[in-house]
Amino acid sequence: MYNYGTGFRYLIARKFKIRMGIDVVWPNHDFGYYIVFGCAWNNRK
Secondary structure (H helix, E strand, C coil), rough: EEEEEEEEEEEEECCCCCEEEECCCCCCCCEEEEEEECCCCCCCC
């Protein structure tokens, strides 16, 4: 059994702390992904 995956995060609007990201995974014989838009990571002030 094996799994591969990668992700990407980007700060879209610094003033509003809006971030966007996508994660992609490849387990054995399947495929999955999800896209996140908002402030889900590191809500530092």
